[in-house]
Amino acid sequence: MKRTIKKVAVIGSGIMGSGIACHFANIGVEVLLLDIVPKELTEAESKKGLTLDSKAVRNRIVNEHLSNSLKSKPSPIYSAKFASRITTGNTTDDMAQIANVDWIIEVVVERLDIKKLVFEQIDQYRTAGTLVTSNTSGIPIHFMSEGRSEDFQKHFCGTHFFNPARYLKLFEIIPGPKTSTEVLDFLNNYGEKFLGKTSVVAKDTPAFIGNRIGVFGIQSLFHLVKEINLTIEEVDKLTGPVIGRPKSATFRTVDVVGLDTLVHVANGIYENCPEDEAHELFKLPEFITKMVENKWFGSKTGQGFYKKVDKDILSLDLNTLEYRAAKKASFATLELTKTIDKPIDRFKILIKGQDKAGEFYRKSFAALFAYVSNRVPEISDELYKIDDAMKAGFGWENGPFEIWDSIGVLKGFELIKAEGHTPAPWVNEMLASGNNSFYTVKEGATYFYDISKKSQEKVPGQDAFIILNNIRESKKVWSNSGAIIEDLGDGILNIEFKTKMNTIGSDVLQAINKGIDLAEKEYSGLVIGNQAANFSVGANIGMIFMMAVEQEYDELNFAVKFFQDTMMRVRYSSIPVVVAPHGMTFGGGCEMSLHADKIVAAAETYMGLVEFGVGVIPGGGGSKEMTLRASDLFRKNDVELNTLQEYFLTIAMAKVSTSAYEAFDTGLLQHGKDIIVVNKDRQIAEAKKHALLMAEAGYTQPIRRNDIKVLGKQALGMFLVGTDQMVAGSYISEHDKKIANKLAYVMAGGDLSEPTLVSEQYLLDLEREAFLSLCTERKTLERIQYMLKAGKPLRN
Structure with missing residues (x-):
């Protein structure tokens, strides 16, 4: 049957419930958000003369929860106006409205008795065929649907979103005893295509996949930290970006999530998994028990493993349980990996370290490898689902089996044995059969070792994706030190940057020109996209700084003009150019996007012309383009x-x-031209599709613009008065004013006496002249230098 989701009901409006409601609103779905009725009035409500029958009182809990969620940082919603898609109510007065929704999601407190009462109520009002799911993080699904109607059980399962629902991609789907295959298939596809998630169908085992492995990893570290006498700063240094994990690493992550939440899941695993070979590891160490007694749960209680006092961040000494000044952590082993860009390439070196870091990595990875091997087939029949869950739910760049592959399956097997653990028998069988890796890539597709079939099988669901890692070498057309051009098939090329943070320098600009040359001669269209953490943080300011300090102004002028000319080639080539930004898309990365025939942006794109932060104006066509867009x-x-x-x-x-x-x-994006994809994994395939559509529709090379209306002195005067007032009010510095006035001159088209039609090149010349003049300013050089050293803007 065809199933569409136009309206959902979310029962329970706490942090998780409100977050889920916001994410459905993000994708255009109408949401009914319900919570319980308060049992008593607040002091403020009593003073207003309200009663328990007042609608404002009866909906107070849900409205306060949603309001708090919308104010939180980072925001759960793509745009503030999307909140209008959410209607609030309460479970006493408004439950009958669930008869008109397509999907009911329960997100109440993690107690089976309360959940069963809610499901009994839902069963009374729901329309037959309506989906019902629970967002439980660990309660067995089969307990929840007991006693419910046949239709309810057929359309019921667990759908575990990870918090925050907008940002974490894992969407675990856990079938109940009678869940229909149609429901599972629908939710799996809907999660991927519409919610932008990594859908993973999990077995109904305690904590499912993500939390079972993730909490094991954290519990393992809790025990290991005392064994080899590491501080919390040292553990966070070892378990953060250096191994492809979030900056919050281990202990900061626990503070954000809440130690009480972690303890709840760990206790659940300990109680419900007596046969788990690592059962005793889920027993809480003494320092955790003490923290729980003290209610040191992390951010929600003001202190956990870290505590903020005034402007200082203090760390907890795990031996004394007293807070002290944070200590900087450093290890010789980590120094050996500084020149290795990709975390996946560091693991071989990390496990060989001869200091405490090396010992830590050997012990922690040996324990992790043994544990995940023994969870197949208990929690998942397919090993790739465990990797998917850890990457999507915990923000790991690489899953456990991918890490194991990177050091060699045999080497990992030996490491497990050396540290006193026991790998699952299937690993030995796999090695004995001549299979030496968990994953292989063939013809652009990823294959995994299927334990039941004892062979490499294709990971399902890849047809909707283009995975650049899989085609980078086999489909390479051309490359230099800064970029690689790949053939995406069907006459479409892709240019992928490979510089640090995907900064744009002469090598990247050369690749863009080469890509356009190739596409104009032999192909139909071009995509500029990558699958790194961020699209591009902008131009290579280190190069600009060196030229400016050396006063090589002719070379700098040439470099800026080369950037401008390349952006104009993106705009005016004879083939369609589609740019696919995601993550940080700053400065030059943003300017490149502005000049595309079409932008196919990931929903999580943080886009801006941020050049003021380094003391200049956009010099790669950005100032020109914003003037042109205003004119239009x-x-x-x-x-x-x-x-x-x-x-x-x-x-x-x-x-x-x-x-x-x-x-x-x-x-920066334009309605009717640019589009957004929620699932970043689909972005390159979607960009290719649009480049192909434009090519097949008969793409015509655009004509250069000479009809841009600039307002001259009329606009310039307004801007100059405005910057004077901003300085007088101490809102901006004198140097900020100087930069703003330069921008004003460009966007006004100079000091023309009356509004005039000008060409793009006229504005580009003004823009470049302003950019170069600012590069001669000492305060601009100070800003660039500070950004290079500190990674944040200087206000001077």
Whole structure:
């Protein structure tokens, strides 16, 4: 049957429930969010003369929870206006409304008795065929649907979102005893395609997949930290970005999630998995028990493993359980990996370390490898699902089996044995049969070792994706030190940057020109996209700084013009160019996007022209482009200055969108032209599809613009008065004013006496001249230097 989701009901509006409601609103679904009715009035409600029958009182809990969620950082919602898609109510007065929804999601407290009462109520009102799912993080699914109607049980399962629902991609689907295959298939596809998730169908085992492995890893570290006498700072140093994990690493992550939450899951595993070979590891160490007694749960209680006192961050000494000043952690082993860009390439070196770091990695990875091998087939029949769950739910760049593969399956097997653990028998059988890796890549597709079939089988669901890692070498057309051009098939090329943070320098610009040359001669279209953490943080400011310090202004002028000319080639080539930004898309990365025929942006795209932070204006066509876009919006009898001012402020305030949807509000994305994909994994395939559509529709090379209306002195005067007032009010510095006035001159088209139509090249020349003049300023050089050293802007 065909099933569409137009409206969902979320029962329970706490942090998780409100987050799930917001994410459905993000993708355009209407949401009914319900919670319980308060049992008593607050003091404020009593003073207003309200009663328990007042609607404002009866919906107070749900409204407060949703309001708090919408105010939280990072935001659970792509755009503030999307919150209007959520209607609130309570489970006493409004439960009958669930008869009109397509999917009911229960997100109440983690108690089976309460959940069963809610499901009894839902069963009374739901329409037959409506999906019902529970967002439990560990309660067995088969207990929940006992006693419910046949239709309820057929359409019921667990759907475990990870918190925060917008940002963490894992979507575990846990079937109940009678869940239909149609329901599982639908939810698996819906999670991937519409919610932008990594859908993983899990078995109904305690804590499912993600939390079973993730909590094991944390519990293992809790015991290991005392065994080899490491501080919490040292563990966080060892378990963060160096091994492809989030900056919050281990202990900061526990503080954010809440130690009480972790303890709840760990206790659940300990109680419900008596046969687990690592059963005793889930017993809480004494220092954790003490922290729980003290209610040191982390951020929610103001202290956990870390504690903020005024502006200082203190760390917990695990031996004394007293807070002390944080200590910087450093290890010789980590120094050996500094020149290795990809975490997956570091593991071979890390496990060979001769210091405490090496010992830590050997012990922790040996324990992890043994544990995941023994969970197959208990929690999953397929090993790739465990990797998917850890990457999508815990933000790991590489899953356990991928890490094991990177050091060699045999080497990992020996490491497990050396540290006193026992791997699952199937690993030995796999090695004995001549299979030496858990994964292989063939013809652009990933294959995994299937334990039941004892052979490499294709990972399902890849047809909707293009995975650049799988085609980078086999489909390479051309490369240099900064980028690689790949053949995506069907006449479409892709340019993938490979510089640090995907910065744009001469090598990347050369690759873009080469890609356009190749596409114009032999192909149909071009995509500029990558699958790194961020699309691009902008131009290589280190190169700009060196040229400016050496006063090599002719070379700098040439470099800026080369950037501008390349952006104009992106705009005016004879083939369609689609840019696929995601993550941080700053400065030059943003300018490149602005010049594409179409932008196919990931929903999580943080886009902005941020050049003011390093003391310059956008010099790669960004200032020109925002002037052009303002001009295109001028309408007869409108106040044109107001429109231009909006685009000026986007640059002058270095506005960065908190999602791709917000980039429409700042004029960086354009309605009717640019599109957004929620699932980043689908982005390159989607970009290729649109490049192909434009090519097949008969793409015509655009004509260069010479009809851009600039307002001259009229606009310039307004901007200059504005910057004077900002300095007078101490809102900006004198140097900020200088940069803003340079931008004003460009966007006004100079000091022309009246509004005039000008060409793009006219504006590009003004832009480049302003950029170069700012590079001669000492305060600009200070800003660039500070950004290079500290990674954040200097206000001077």
